[in-house]
Amino acid sequence: MVTVKDLAKMEDLLLKGNAACAGCPIGVALRTTLKALGKKTIMFVPACCTSVVQGIGPGAAISVPLFNTAFETAASVASGAAAAAEILGKDVTILAWAGDGGTYDIGLQAISGAAERGDNVLYICYNNQMYSNTGIQRSGATPLGAWTTTTWTGKTEHMKDMGMILIAHRVPYVAATSVGYPDDIYEKVKKAKEKKGFRYIDILAPCPPGWRFPSDMTIRLGKLAIETGFWLLYEYEDGELRFNGYTKLVAEGKREFKPVEEFLRLQDRFRHLFEPKRRDDILEEIQRWIKERFEWYLSLAKI
Amino acid sequence: MSGRKVIIDTGNSAVAYAVKDAEAKVIAAYPITPQTTIVEKIAQFIEYGQMDAKMIRVESEHSAMAAIIGSEAMGVRSFTATSSHGLALMHEMLWYASNARLPVVMAVANRTMGPPWNIWADWGDAMADRDIGWIISWAANNQEVYDFTLISYRVAEDKRIVLPAMVNLEAFVLTHTSMPFEICGEETREYLPEYDPAWKLDPDDPIIMGNLFSPADTMKLRWDMWESMERAKKVIAEAIREYNERFNRNYEGLIKTYKMDDADYAILSMGTMGEEAEVATDVLREEGLKVGTVRINFFRPFPREDIIKTLNGVSRVIILERSSSIGASGQIMQDLGQSLLLEKMQLDVNDVFIGIGGTDVSYEDIVNIVKKAIKGDLAPLYWYGSEGW
Numbered sequence: 077m078v079t080v081k082d083l084a085k086m087e088d089l090l091l092k093g094n095a096a097c098a099g100c101p102i103g104v105a106l107r108t109t110l111k112a113l114g115k116k117t118i119m120f121v122p123a124c125c126t127s128v129v130q131g132i133g134p135g136a137a138i139s140v141p142l143f144n145t146a147f148e149t150a151a152s153v154a155s156g157a158a159a160a161a162e163i164l165g166k167d168v169t170i171l172a173w174a175g176d177g178g179t180y181d182i183g184l185q186a187i188s189g190a191a192e193r194g195d196n197v198l199y200i201c202y203n204n205q206m207y208s209n210t211g212i213q214r215s216g217a218t219p220l221g222a223w224t225t226t227t228w229t230g231k232t233e234h235m236k237d238m239g240m241i242l243i244a245h246r247v248p249y250v251a252a253t254s255v256g257y258p259d260d261i262y263e264k265v266k267k268a269k270e271k272k273g274f275r276y277i278d279i280l281a282p283c284p285p286g287w288r289f290p291s292d293m294t295i296r297l298g299k300l301a302i303e304t305g306f307w308l309l310y311e312y313e314d315g316e317l318r319f320n321g322y323t324k325l326v327a328e329g330k331r332e333f334k335p336v337e338e339f340l341r342l343q344d345r346f347r348h349l350f351e352p353k354r355r356d357d358i359l360e361e362i363q364r365w366i367k368e369r370f371e372w373y374l375s376l377a378k379i
Numbered sequence: 380m381s382g383r384k385v386i387i388d389t390g391n392s393a394v395a396y397a398v399k400d401a402e403a404k405v406i407a408a409y410p411i412t413p414q415t416t417i418v419e420k421i422a423q424f425i426e427y428g429q430m431d432a433k434m435i436r437v438e439s440e441h442s443a444m445a446a447i448i449g450s451e452a453m454g455v456r457s458f459t460a461t462s463s464h465g466l467a468l469m470h471e472m473l474w475y476a477s478n479a480r481l482p483v484v485m486a487v488a489n490r491t492m493g494p495p496w497n498i499w500a501d502w503g504d505a506m507a508d509r510d511i512g513w514i515i516s517w518a519a520n521n522q523e524v525y526d527f528t529l530i531s532y533r534v535a536e537d538k539r540i541v542l543p544a545m546v547n548l549e550a551f552v553l554t555h556t557s558m559p560f561e562i563c564g565e566e567t568r569e570y571l572p573e574y575d576p577a578w579k580l581d582p583d584d585p586i587i588m589g590n591l592f593s594p595a596d597t598m599k600l601r602w603d604m605w606e607s608m609e610r611a612k613k614v615i616a617e618a619i620r621e622y623n624e625r626f627n628r629n630y631e632g633l634i635k636t637y638k639m640d641d642a643d644y645a646i647l648s649m650g651t652m653g654e655e656a657e658v659a660t661d662v663l664r665e666e667g668l669k670v671g672t673v674r675i676n677f678f679r680p681f682p683r684e685d686i687i688k689t690l691n692g693v694s695r696v697i698i699l700e701r702s703s704s705i706g707a708s709g710q711i712m713q714d715l716g717q718s719l720l721l722e723k724m725q726l727d728v729n730d731v732f733i734g735i736g737g738t739d740v741s742y743e744d745i746v747n748i749v750k751k752a753i754k755g756d757l758a759p760l761y762w763y764g765s766e767g768w
Contacts, residue, residue, distance in 0.1 A: 143479075159433040160404070186439075
C-alpha cells in the first residue's frame with residue numbers, strides 16, 4: 077500500500093500555477109490520479125472546474141495531453157479515442173475526467189452507452205455534489221438538505237447512486253473513494269489502470285466554497301464523510317463488491333459510523349438544518365438514508 | 380493498381396464505398412432513416428473483413444459526433460453519417476469538430492425536420508449548420524456522392540484547410556435510388572494519402588486543446604478558420620482538377636453551369652433539383668427561351684466569385700430552394716444577395732420554395748415556374764403551389 081509520503085515524492089503532472097481555489101479537492105484528486113496513471117495518459121474533460129484549473133490557454137498546467145469537450149461528452153469522446161488507440165496500437169490510458177454534473181446528470185446517457193459497449197475507458201468523476209463551476213447549483217449528486225443556489229432552503233431529494241448504476245452495467249471495475257484518503261485514490265486508480273474495458277471511479281471531493289467550509293478542512297471533511305457513512309469506500313471487481321478502509325471496519329463490526337451531524341455541522345451548506353431552528357425531520361432522514369443505503373450495499377457485498 | 384469499376388447501387392452505398400476506399404479507421408454512428416443503409420453497409424464491410432476499421436455503435440448521434448471527434452483528435456481518419464433530427468442533436472458537437480480543427484467527414488441524408496414526422500427530402504436539416512465552419516457539398520447523383528466524399532477528405536485534411544466536411548445527399552431521391560457509378564477502389568490511395576494530422580493527442584508531445592482562451596485570442600482563432608475557408612475555394616478547385624485527371628471525370632469546380640454561355644435567364648439551385656433544372660433548361664431552350672442552369676456543388680465555402688462570373692449578362696435569376704429561413708428568404712437567396720452586394724451587381728430575382736417536405740419536383744414544374752418568372756408573373760418570394768392553399 078502506498079503512503080501519502082510516497083505520493084509526495086512522485087512526479088507531479090498537475091503543475092504549479094494551476095488555477096484551483098485554495099483547498100480545492102481537485103488538487104488532491106487529480107494530482108494523485110495522474111501519479112497513479114503516469115505520463116502515458118490522455119485526458120478528456122467536459123465542462124467542469126477542471127476546465128478552469130488547467131489555466132488560461134495557450135498555456136496549460138497539466139502535463140498530459142488533454143481535450144476539452146462538451147458537457148455531456150466525456151464518455152463518448154473517450155470512446156472514440158479508445159477506438160483510435162486500439163487502431164494505432166497505442167499503450168495509453170484513455171481517461172475521462174468529469175465532475176458530478178457531467179456524470180450524474182447530463183453525461184449519464186453517454187456513460188451508459190460506453191459502459192454497455194465495454195469501451196476501454198477509465199472514467200473518473202470527482203464528485204463535489206453540485207455544479208460548482210457555474211456557481212453551486214443543485215445536481216443529481218447533491219445530498220438531501222444541502223443548500224445550493226438553486227435550492228436555497230435545502231435540496232428536497234437524496235443523491236443519485238451513480239456507483240450502483242455502473243455496477244448494474246456489470247463493468248469490470250467500479251470504485252468509490254474520497255479526497256480524504258489519497259492513498260486509497262492512488263490504489264484504486266492504479267488497479268483500474270491495469271484493467272481493460274469501462275472502469276468507473278467516483279471520488280468524493282469536498283469543495284470549500286461550495287460546501288462552505290474553511291479551505292484547510294478539505295481532507296478532514298473527506299475523512300468524516302467516510303467515518304459517518306455519508307460516503308462509502310468500496311470496490312466492485314470481477315462481479316464482487318468489497319469495502320475498503322473505515323467502511324470495511326464498520327462492515328466487519330470493528331467500528332461504528334459516527335453520527336452524520338459531525339460531518340454536516342462543519343459545512344454551512346447544512347447550517348439551516350441547525351439554526352435558527354433545528355430540523356430533526358431532515359437530520360433523521362439523512363441518518364436513516366445512510367443506514368438503509370449501507371444495509372443495501374452490505375446485502376450485496378463480500379466483506 | 381486495381382479496383383476501379385462501375386457498379387449500380389444506391390447513394391447510401393456510394394457513401395459506404397467511398398468511406399471504405401478512403402480507408403477511414405473509426406466509424407461511429409446511430410441509426411436514423413434514411414441514413415441507415417450507409418452504416419449497415421459499412422458495418423458489413425468491417426465484419427466481413429473487407430475494411431480494416433473499428434465501428435462504434437453509439438447510443439445517440441450526439442455521441443456519434445463526439446466519438447469521431449475523439450478518434451480524429453487521436454490522429455485517426457474518422458467518419459459518421461446522419462440525417463435530420465440526428466444532425467440537429469449533433470449540432471453542439473459540430474462546433475467542436477470545426478473549432479478544434481478536426482477534419483472529420485460526415486454524410487447527411489437530407490430529410491425534413493419534424494413535426495410532423497416526415498422522412499422525405501428537405502435541405503433544412505443541413506442548412507441549420509451552415510454557419511459553423513464546415514465545408515458543405517450537395518450531390519446531385521450517386522457518382523457525385525461517391526466523388527464528393529473522397530474530395531471532402533482530401534480538402535478537409537489539407538494542411539491549408541483543416542476543417543470538417545459534410546456531404547449532403549437528399550433522402551430517397553439519392554439515398555435509396557440505384558444508378559450506375561464508378562468506384563475508385565485501391566486507386567484512391569494515390570489521390571488520398573494516409574492521414575497525416577495537423578495536430579493530435581500524443582503523450583510524447585502533450586498539448587491541451589480547448590482550455591480557456593482570452594476573447595482576443597479566440598477571435599484570432601475564428602479569423603484563422605475564416606481564412607482557411609476562403610482558401611478552401613482554391614483548394615477544392617485544385618482537388619477537383621486532380622480528381623478529374625486521375626479518374627476521368629469532368630467536374631467544373633465548386634459550381635456546375637449548364638448552357639450559361641448565352642443565357643438571359645438563370646436557374647440557380649443545388650442537389651437533385653439542380654440536375655432536374657438542366658432538363659427544364661433543355662425544354663425551355665426548345666421553346667426559344669435563353670435559359671441556363673447554375674448548380675452549386677459546394678455551398679460552403681460559398682462560391683461567390685464563380686456564381687457572379689457566370690451570372691454576368693443574365694437579367695433574371697430563378698432560385699429553387701428546398702428549405703427556407705422562415706421570416707427571411709431561402710438560404711441560397713441570402714448568399715446570392717450577399718454576393719450581389721459585394722460585387723455591386725443588380726439582378727431580378729425570384730426565390731422559389733419548392734420540394735419542401737419532400738414534395739416531388741419534376742422538370743415540368745420548373746419549366747412552369749421559369750416561364751411565369753420571365754413574364755413577370757411571379758412574386759419575388761414564392762411558395763410553389765401556394766395559390767391553391
